[in-house]
Amino acid sequence: MATPLTADRLLKALHDEGVTVVEVGDWRTHNRNKVGVFGPVNGSMVHHTVTKGTAATVAICRDGYADLPGPLCHGVIAKNGRVHLVGWGRANHAGGGDPRVLDQVVAEDYDTRPTPPTRGNTNGVDGNARFYGWECENLGDGNDPWPAAQYNAIVRVQAALCRAHGWTAKSVIGHLEWSSDKIDPRGFGMPALRADVAERLTHPASWSPDDEAPQSEEDTDMTPAQEALLKKLAADVAELKKQQAVAPWAYRNAKLDAESRAAGRRIPDMHGRIEQLQTTLDALTKAVAELKNRA
Numbered sequence: 001m002a003t004p005l006t007a008d009r010l011l012k013a014l015h016d017e018g019v020t021v022v023e024v025g026d027w028r029t030h031n032r033n034k035v036g037v038f039g040p041v042n043g044s045m046v047h048h049t050v051t052k053g054t055a056a057t058v059a060i061c062r063d064g065y066a067d068l069p070g071p072l073c074h075g076v077i078a079k080n081g082r083v084h085l086v087g088w089g090r091a092n093h094a095g096g097g098d099p100r101v102l103d104q105v106v107a108e109d110y111d112t113r114p115t116p117p118t119r120g121n122t123n124g125v126d127g128n129a130r131f132y133g134w135e136c137e138n139l140g141d142g143n144d145p146w147p148a149a150q151y152n153a154i155v156r157v158q159a160a161l162c163r164a165h166g167w168t169a170k171s172v173i174g175h176l177e178w179s180s181d182k183i184d185p186r187g188f189g190m191p192a193l194r195a196d197v198a199e200r201l202t203h204p205a206s207w208s209p210d211d212e213a214p215q216s217e218e219d220t221d222m223t224p225a226q227e228a229l230l231k232k233l234a235a236d237v238a239e240l241k242k243q244q245a246v247a248p249w250a251y252r253n254a255k256l257d258a259e260s261r262a263a264g265r266r267i268p269d270m271h272g273r274i275e276q277l278q279t280t281l282d283a284l285t286k287a288v289a290e291l292k293n294r295a
């Protein structure tokens, strides 16, 4: 349970976490505070928009609809990873949800997922007071891709809030985990997202997973046997090339001399070597597959 961050504190947390922010209009004071409370906050909720095109998505999330006034979230996480802040304070995003889920989020006590919700908009408890809300630009049809830049921004935004409040990744849920009426977000699993947020929280806010690239190369070091296989393959290919240089077809229009007759006699040997090469290649392919499984 926590007092909501101020707009300035949010901006700093997002900036520290490496998020690219776009401030939309009067977002700091654009909210639904006149119809209800915002806070104490207990977590952060991830949604998909069922929209296409960032400009239209941001406009809808800021302004809302006739029967659902905006803001419809605090920030829109666009396909390119930019986070458009459209409101701060109470926002129409979570609606009603399952009080059991709220208890589990408050306690940060559940396994990989909270208990599936049996309550929703009509009979649930008010989630707009309790959760930050992030609308992610996606059609939600299970086919629309989630670009890495967008997914990484989702992870960073959630990590920024967890870090600012001292929460674990279990304070981050999807709308579908809150309300029995909802299916969002669709296209990635919330347990996987929480795992990525948790991983991020083990590093400083400035952490960029790219920094780890050299380490992951180390992780895929080959065993001595695999290295030997690669060397043998290279030697076989070199030998094959040497033989090709004197292959009989290079002398098709030449008078048969001793050299071309010798080359002709090498053909069966060459077939043998190609077979050998295939065997080596098969072994190598198998070794690489094993290496992948190990990593």
Ligand SMILES: [Zn+2]
Pocket: 046, 047, 048, 093, 175, 182, 184
């Ligand atoms: Zn939603």
